[in-house]
Amino acid sequence: MTEAVSQPDQPQTVEGGDMTGDRDLFSKFDPLIKMRSDLLSTGVTDPFGLVMERVISPTVAMCNGRETILLGTYNYMGMTFDPDVIAAGKQALDDFGAGTTGSRVLNGTYAGHKAVEEALCDFYGMKHAMVFSTGYQANLGIISTIAGKGDYIVLDIDSHASIWDGCKMGDAEVVPFKHNDIEAMEKRLKRIPEGAGKLVVLEGVYSMLGDIAPLKEMIAVAKKYGAMVLVDEAHSMGFIGPNGRGVAEEQGCLDDVDFVIGTFSKSVGTVGGFCVSNHPKFEIMRLVCRPYVFTASLPPSVVATATTSIRKLMTASEKRAHLWDSSRTLHKGLTDAGFQLGTTEPQSAIISVIMPDLERGAMMWEALLREGLYVNLARPPATPANMTLLRCSLCAEHSAEQVQQIIGMFTRAGEAVGILG
Known part of the structure; x- marks a missing residue:
């Protein structure tokens, strides 16, 4: 009996057909490739390829050789350049080196990892905290x-990609409902078979439009049907609530939340993600959660900066008040100028400006960059109702003068590209 040897000049076959006739695996991206190609063919700068040559402060960077106000960084509390935060990171780099080279369940737990989890427990007033390498991994x-x-x-249709991916990876039955619709959520919960495990996933602030969820009412409904509740407070931590604990704290229902997810890459000013909980069995998650078990832990310098930042956010009431003032001022200024915004009133540090279409949105983005202002261009299919948005995220370090400058920049750019007038 002889072994079959494939001939190099013959096409290889797989069960189901000839590989040479198979569809290109990149074909599914063709519509997006065309959208990007069509956009760039108009001559606009690639809005998804901006390079910051130097970052001067939480609110200013050098972009394309000119000083630019940053209004699209999610650096809500401006902690990236805090002297105490930077000093803690430098000291940890000297004391512990550049990285751990291991996961948390092996050699990747240093004193700093326990310290940041203790800081999170103190910040939220909860018993357990787990830190992940990114906010995406936390969800x-x-x-x-x-x-x-x-x-x-059961989840809001506008949930973040990391939430949807967590649902897919876990193989649970996924039941979405219309955005922020309490009645629609209850209808879905009613249809779930009795005795089944139920998890309701909500967000405090939705990052595209900057709107908040009616958490108090939604959590009450979830508990009525015996569901556990997870709330992603990535875009509200540090800013919303008397102590910066998020929308659940602001609405007085934090004690009814089973799991709070958050990130270090927004208000905390570094990178990483976390979950806090009071569930008595929560610690077993360290042994059964694969994205935690099989991922290298955060570098010691990162957890040191996060710990220092979180503890400073506990006493940041003046910064929170200033950020709210800036949000109200910018929202009113852009509304008065004639722009259509994602919310009728300021609900968070995110203010989204709705564009007529992607092409004019990109033109407006480029015009703002020429003015010396950077914002995020958010496009379909990532946006609700296929809208094109210019997404602004304010920082507590934006001065009142900068906010007025921003309103003027938007007005001039809007008139130049025909969005206004």
């Missing part, structure tokens, strides 16, 4: 681990 890991095959996840 991916927690959701996929606690809700699996046979369980049901």
Whole structure:
């Protein structure tokens, strides 16, 4: 009996057909490739390829050789250049080196990792905290681990990609409902078989439009049907609530939340993600949550900066008040100028300006960059209702003068590209 040897000049086959006739694996991206190509063919600068040559402060950077106001960084509390935060990171780099080279369940837990989890417990007033290498991993890991095959996840249709990916990875039945619609959420919960595991996933602030969820009412409904509740407070931590704990604290329902997800890459000013909880069995997650078990832990310098930042955010009431003032001023200024915004009133540090279409949105983005202002261009299919948005995220370090400058820049750019008038 002889072994079959494939001939190099013959096409290889797989079960189901000839590989040479198979669809290109990149074909699914063709519509997006065309959208990007069509956009760049108009001559606009690539809005997704901006390079910051130097970052001067939380609110200013050098972009394309000119000083530019930053209004699209999610650096809500401006902690990236805080002297104490930077000093803590430098000291940890000297004391512990550049990285851990291991996961948290092996050699990747240093004193700093325990310290940042203790800071999170103190910040939220909860018993347990787990830190992940990114906020995306926090949602991916927690959701996929606690809700699996046979369980049901009821979630807002506008949920973040990391939430949807966590649902997919866990293999639970996914039941979406219309954005911020309490009645629609209850209808979905009613249909779930009795005795099934149920998880309701909500966000405090939705990052595209900057609107908040009616958490108090939604959590009450979830508990009525015996569901556990996870709230992603990535875009509200540090800023919203008397102590900066987020929308759940602001609405007086934090004690009813089973899991709070957050990130260090927004108000904390560094990188990483976390989950805090009071569930008595929560610590077992360290052994069963795959994105936690099989990922290298954050570098010591990163957790040191996060710990220092979190503890400073506990006493940042003046910064929170200033950020609210800036949000109200910018929202009113842009509304008065004639722009259509994503919310009728300021609800967070995110203010989204709705554009007529992607082409004019990109033109407006480029015009603002020429004015010396950087914002985010958010495009379909990532946006609600296929809208094109210019997404602004204010920082507590933006001065009142800068906010007025921003309003003037938007007005001039809007008139130049025909969005206004």
